[in-house]
Amino acid sequence: MDKASLSDKTGAVLVIGGGIGGIQAALDLAESGYYVYLIEKSPAIGGMMAQLDKTFPTNDCSMCILSPKLVACGRHLNISIITNAEVRYIKGEAGNFQVTLVKKARYIDIDECTGCGECAKHCPVRAANSFDEGLSNRAAIYVKYPQAVPRAYAIDRDKCIGCGLCEKVCLAKAVVYSDREELQSINVGAIILSPGYGLPDAGLMYNYGYGKYPNVITSIEFERILSASGPYQGELSRPSNRDIPEKIAFIQCVGSRDSMHGKTYCSSVCCIYAIKEATVAKEHSPIPLDIAIFFMDMRTFGKGFEAYYDRAMNEYGVRFIRCRPSMIEEVPETKNLRIKYETEDGKLIKEEFDLVVLSIGLEPPKEAEELANRLGIELDKYGFCQTGNLLPVESSKPGIFVCGAFQGPKDIPETVMQASAAAASASASLSPVRNSLVKRKEYPPERDIRGEPPRIGVFVCHCGINISGVVNVPEVREYAVTLPNVAYAEDNLYACSQDTQERIKETIREHNLNRVVVVSCTPRTHEPLFQETIREAGLNRYLLEMANIRDQCSWVHKEYPEEATEKAKELVKMAVAKAKLIQPVAQTSLEVIHSGLVIGGGIAGMVAALNLAQQGFEVYLTEKREQLGGIARRIRHTLEGDDIQAYLQNLITRVSENPLIQVYTNADIIEASGYVGNFTTRIEAGANRDTHELKHGVVIIATGGEEYKPSEYLYGKDPRVLTLLELEDEVAKGNGRIADCDNVVIIQCVGSRESNRPYCSRVCCSESIKCALKLKEANAEMNIYVLYRDIRTYGFKEDYYQEARERGVLFVRYEADDKPRVETITEDNQNLLRVTVKDPILGEDLVIDTDILALGVATIPAADNKKLSQLFKVPLNEDGFLLEAHMKLRPVEFATEGVFMCGLAHNPKFIEETIAQAKAAASRACTILSKDVIEAGGLVSLVDENKCNGCGVCTLICPFQAIDIDTEKKVAMVNEVLCKGCGACVSSCICGAMNMKGFSNAQILAIINAS
Amino acid sequence: MLNTDFEPKILSFLCNWCSYAGADVAGISRFQYAPNVMSIRTMCSGRVDPVFVITAFLAGLDGVLVLGCHPGDCHYLTGNYYAEKKMKMTKRLLDIAGIHPERLRLDWVSASEGKRFVEIVTSFINKVKSIGLLKADGEDKSLRQRLQAVKATLQTEKVRWLVGNEIDLLEKGNVFGEKLSPDKFESLLNSTVYDEYIKNWIAILLEEQAMSVGEIAQATGLDPKIISSYLVDLEQSGAVLVHALEHRTPKYTRK
Amino acid sequence: MPDTSVMIRDTAKKLLVEKRVDLIIGFERGTLPLRSTPCFVRRSVEAEKLIWNASCENNLARYLRKRKEKVGIVAKGCDTRSIISLIKEKQVAREQVFIIGVPCHGMIDRRKIEAKLDGREILEADEVSEKVILKGHDFTEIVAKEEFLHNSCNTCNYRNPVIYDVLIGDKVEENRGIDEYGEVKEFEAQSADRRWQSFTNEVSKCIRCYACRNACPLCYCQECFVDSSQPRWIGKTTNLSDTSIFHIVRAFHTAGRCVDCGACDRACPMGIDIRKLTKKIEKDVKELFHYQAGVNLEDVPPLATFNLGDPQEFIK
């Protein structure tokens, strides 16, 4: 690349779609030195995830984990969120696109709107609330959901009749009827598509009674019903009469694996979300529920999913019925639903349910085609974004990347991984112009307030009438003046308005204030704003305290104005008592070593290393074996037909030739120390076992996985028994003996989904279909039997399952407690390899004398994981795979900052998934490497060395490994870079030596005493 | 069948400048009319708040007559136009509540039309007679509840705002500068009034006792699914909550 | 079988002579009958002072912290459990201590004997196997030792040292068929009012002398929360609320650490039933988290860890 074209690039990225994928990509990029435009077609970011109640397989509250990300995005100096916006057209090419956006009129000034909701209360229009899937109603002026970012209302022009009442009641003067659709032109170097997915049309579901019968609902409607902030406030009830549905049926594969409607792919997530909804419903319900899930194959292939499935069945007693019901009809008197189905052994059953939930599939987003046309990218035959199998986040047009369900149905962690991967790809292509467009804020020097007695300024907000409609604000202000150390108090119509910020700054100077108490709304949304204001006035940002007299007072005590006023005063008193004790908090900067260590030289490690190098960082790549390549050396091609050996050779060459990558083979990690930004790792490598001491800012663990060596089914005892990888190798070598076989049997789930190894190995179903198809290619006459428990060809791999069946591969299901039997017998002087399996449909034994028996064996974690988990203080799960910080939103990182993972070390997965995850790990790592310094400090713990006895309880308690015992002084030391400020160590400290800035014992005690 | 054994109690609101003067002329002219009409003088027919009308019904009156100046003659230029909109909406609401809308009549009587005054009064009395007694101060609890729901609906700001701005919205245009078609306005007003009325009705029913969706449906004669939908609104605004669970059926109540 | 005291002396001498330890902590005879007192032996000749009898009640683990030298310690079952707690809390390094484990038959509670003698002064006391011969001015009484043991000894399940480097004599039989938490259960069975009444009665006796704290081998905070002025947690007078909180918090501090050696109980000059609190916490820790303090070196202290399935019925 020549210099001129380098400088032509633009250091900004456009992210289209504000769901969790877009949010993650935006945060990664903004943290890595790029300016991000995040556009969202609706009035708020959050996407589908905001609609979910809980998330599998941990049943975490979706909003609890999403909302901090929303807020982080909303506050980021280098993310510009543009809502109600779409792309009109683009010009230019990778590195420099000119994008024209169209911003629909919102009719609300986002900066002025306080989100109080007075307008919606009065609006005369009642419209279906699509956030609740029409199960509740909203006004024509509305906020998408209570936690929305931006938390500003919008007017639905289709519903609004323009009566003007909202303007009349809005005291913030945020309503702007003159707002018009606008075009905005932006320049970006790359584009990331994350428009999410669509849901099937009602028409597709009509056959199931949807739209006809009120008690037939979609899974997303059921999700809203379960949600505590949903239409029924989390009370499980059915729409027809709000009774609790005692008997619920889930019907799987609605709009998936459905050739009638041209949706032959599997939507990948429905099995597991149905299990989630079933178990959550059981937990929610005050009365026992009977829940049945009608399914074809139970596809719980993700990390921890199989155990989740198992719990649903055995602990929660969810009934799993392997059948697609043939008919659903309503019982008119009760509005119950009668389902007719056939059991596996052919019995016809009619059963009545109170509620039927359709587990609907994921479709391409409705706007996919238009978007593709405008951007000039290709879609696949289903309308999802076309990507190369081994280039999972690259669209057909250079410089445009894709992530999430637009690329194919997938769950949240896969989406988050792809989002980070897309960010990594975009970042790699733009690294020369990193940091060229980001904004940095300059502040006046901080005033030294040491030695000054507290002089507190109190600002009491009316919030229009939101507070003062209930609380007597002037009375609160007058009361505040009487409190000790309060030097000044005033009340403001809106504390958060721009003119009040100026007013606060002026007042700080005029009255020489050194602490500020803002008495208004919740610090969760407004603290940063006021912190910023006082910082601009030269005060340390931690010299702020807030009293929440709106969300937690005036809004919730409308009927009791006097008591609300009393409460408000007391909240002010409590805040002032704390404010008196707050101190400036210094933040220190620690330098970051701009290099990374990648452990493991398989595809995962190499892709991660290469991406880091492309992003301009030095990389040490260690591989414990002699050669790079890992387990992929044994894989010839993918199910989709990609040539893995060619890919691998190319990758090895690129890694080996990259000047920024230093490869160590035959390498072992001996010792590791340090923390994020500043690790030191000692390795022994090479034939001579030379010791190297590596200094690096981040670590990526990509130690890979291994093939389970079975003891089952005569493996190792009879040469005709092979693992799938061995069979693949034989086929690829063109072993004539194999092509001549009459019969081949493949047994699935060997060593997986067993009590001692309960997880699903995810890839084996597709691998066996891959082999079966190859064998059919070699010899179409061959009889191939696949003995399986569930066929888990999720996503587009389902098509290959169909193909295999069409080409005559026989699939025979067996039960876990009635496994196939394999024996060698001699008959007619022939040594036969005999497989016997019970055919569940015929109920009889099927006996096959096979020429080859291939085993779909488990993928097991690398033996090294254990050692590395100890060296880098990161956890393993029960199965021995590395355990991420959060199953949903932090799939490649650990609680220990600066340490990341990818590939089979995390869980069994396909190569394309490994590639995406490796890039994701690189992306997350670059958010650290791209900074010169890491800010440490803030509201963190601190140790009183005089009180500490070094007992070490805090080091055990700390989830972030932020505390160590100083071996010399025998006292605890807090690493301020790692400490996240939860305070668990403070309350756990035996000797009272731990304390915490911003929430010190003295401060909390002062609040208690002021209450 | 006409029941003539009773005399309905009628309240009339007379505008100061035309109708009241018209009634005076009727008196001066010694035109005779039935004695069961009480009159209240207002400065303008536009002053007659629909809430007054419902309050009158609740107080036991059987018919309410609102009389103002002829269109174009209003002393305050447009007061009678507003009166027309308000009464139209009130009648609609009465109809929704199952109360004969013709118990309320708006008409025009000029200062000189003594005879017309008597004719209108007489025909209105006869009309109300033909409809029958309302007796909302009597035994019929459901009637009172429905009237209360109507009254509450008439007190909501959104309903008053729409009615008060109807003329402007239709003639001058809305905040976006578009003139609304009468049909569009009508249908919005209808549905707003209906939604508010049903919600108020449910809330009033639940004030008395906790009820399930089925019981509310029975009391209102509406489909349970529709009740369920309005309950969502009421729950979200905090007006109604689940009181208790009877086996699997939740019962709702006011706070 | 040779006398335990003799064996302790021999072991101590040997350890000092071989310079395997720099200091032996053990017991010597006290100045009054039925009393022994901790002694610190640095030279082998001094080892002759060392004794062992049923008045060696003190928990010597109390003296182990902050020593630079290598220490040999005479330790009963409860002492070894305290040592384990201290090792886990990094206050003592295992390799720094040489544990001379002594199986224990229980220690005599002088207060119980004094109560029996009803004010008569003991001038001499001799232990003869399971009996104690008490002599005064004008009396001699022979009592069975087991009737006068400390409460904590009566419920003890670890009479034998849990860890040791050398064991003196043979292991003794552990208590059998005792309900360790009998008293706690009895208390639990009372009405809430009664319980509060008893608790208040007990703590109202407290004179805030902190003897309990000072005797406890695990109360080693540099600054106890009652002495803290930043922040001032509680008042220093005998105000009932302050005193109650002192006792509750001190008890809570021992959660998962207390081995029920009874040192606090013995130290209290006002006879407050401190074990009523600590024993309850011990019981709960065992029932809720399946943890017992000082029984092995491996388990993570219960309040420094968690299980996903920990009990939470009390949480709404």
Add this chain to the structure above:
Amino acid sequence: MGINKMQQPGQKVDGWKPRIIAFLCNWCSYAGADLAGVSRLQYPPNTRIIRVPCSSRISPLLILKSLQHGVDGVLVSGCRPGDCHYISGNYVARRKFAILNNLLEYLGIEKGRVHFAWVSAAEGKRFAELIKEITEEVRALGPAKELVKKQD
């Protein structure tokens, strides 16, 4: 100035209103309380919320100090298991609270003075209801008696 500071502890006075301190973790329960506000769900005004980063920040001593100060009820609420912003803070807290809860009951401190709860960021309604429930429970108990510090 507290509403019931004028009276002696332990006395039930007409019109007496219980006072409750609620320690809420910033990420879930405090957010849940905010959501109750945004949703305008009404609950009694007797509770004073103290925001802390995590339920694990709350030590038994802070709870005892609240009781000593004279509040009639204490609530400690954190994220539901699995939701903790700090990964495991609520699990660590749960153990401490289990011991404390048992101990307080053991000492005869009335059940219903000290409450523990999990409230997620989506549970505005639950928060409002929880406060109602606790307020009622505490109201039924009357003014706090045990542990309240009387000036000597």
